[in-house]
Amino acid sequence: MDRNLLLAAGAGYLSGSISFALLVARAKGVDLRAHGSGNPGATNAGRVLGRKYGVLVYLLDALKGALPAGVSLILGWPPSAAVLGAAGAFAGHLWPIWFGFRGGKGVATYSGAMLVLAPGALLAGAVAFLVVVLATRVVALGSLALGIVTPAALRLLDPTAATGERAPVFAFAAVGGALFFLTHRRNLARLLARRKEGA
Structure with a gap:
C-alpha cells in the first residue's frame, strides 16, 4: 500500500x-x-454546558473530519488518501485511542469529511437533518436521516459514484451513514420504549 495512504489513515485516526x-x-x-x-459529543455538550459550547464542539469535531481529507488533497495525494484520512478520523471519533475507545456518535466528524469529499451530497443530507429535527424535535432521527440521504444524494448526483472513480467516497458515505444506526442504538431503543408506553 502507498505510504501516503497509510499516513493519511493513521494521522486521521490519531487526530480523530x-x-x-x-x-x-x-x-x-x-x-x-x-x-x-454521558455521550462525549456535541449534542450532549450543548445540553450540559450550554448551546454555544455544543456549537463549538460540533465545529471542532467537524474539523477533525475535514482536515485529514482536505490536507491530503492539498498535498496532491491520491483521492483515496483523502477518503482514508476521513475514514480514519471518523473511526478515531467513534473509538478514540486516547479515551478508552469510547467515543461519540460521529455525526459532526462525518459531516466535516463529506463537506470536503462531496459537498453537494452533504447539503442534501443537512437539509434532511433539519427537516426531520424540526418535525420531530429528535436530533437522533435527524442524524439517521443525514446518514441515509447523504449517500443517496451522492448516487443521484453521480450515477457512477458506486462503481467509478468516486467509489471510495460513496463507500465512506454509505458505511459511515449506516454506522449511525449503531452509534444511535440507545437513542432508538429509548424512542421505541416511549412509543410502547404511549400505545
Missing part, C-alpha cells in the same frame, strides 16, 4: 481520537461522561 467534547467540558470543570446522556 481527540475528544473535544471531553476536553472542553474538562476545561469547565465538568466530566461529560457523568452528565446528561
Whole structure:
C-alpha cells in the first residue's frame, strides 16, 4: 500500500481520537461522561454546558473530519488518501485511542469529511437533518436521516459514484451513514420504549 495512504489513515485516526467534547467540558470543570446522556459529543455538550459550547464542539469535531481529507488533497495525494484520512478520523471519533475507545456518535466528524469529499451530497443530507429535527424535535432521527440521504444524494448526483472513480467516497458515505444506526442504538431503543408506553 502507498505510504501516503497509510499516513493519511493513521494521522486521521490519531487526530480523530481527540475528544473535544471531553476536553472542553474538562476545561469547565465538568466530566461529560457523568452528565446528561454521558455521550462525549456535541449534542450532549450543548445540553450540559450550554448551546454555544455544543456549537463549538460540533465545529471542532467537524474539523477533525475535514482536515485529514482536505490536507491530503492539498498535498496532491491520491483521492483515496483523502477518503482514508476521513475514514480514519471518523473511526478515531467513534473509538478514540486516547479515551478508552469510547467515543461519540460521529455525526459532526462525518459531516466535516463529506463537506470536503462531496459537498453537494452533504447539503442534501443537512437539509434532511433539519427537516426531520424540526418535525420531530429528535436530533437522533435527524442524524439517521443525514446518514441515509447523504449517500443517496451522492448516487443521484453521480450515477457512477458506486462503481467509478468516486467509489471510495460513496463507500465512506454509505458505511459511515449506516454506522449511525449503531452509534444511535440507545437513542432508538429509548424512542421505541416511549412509543410502547404511549400505545
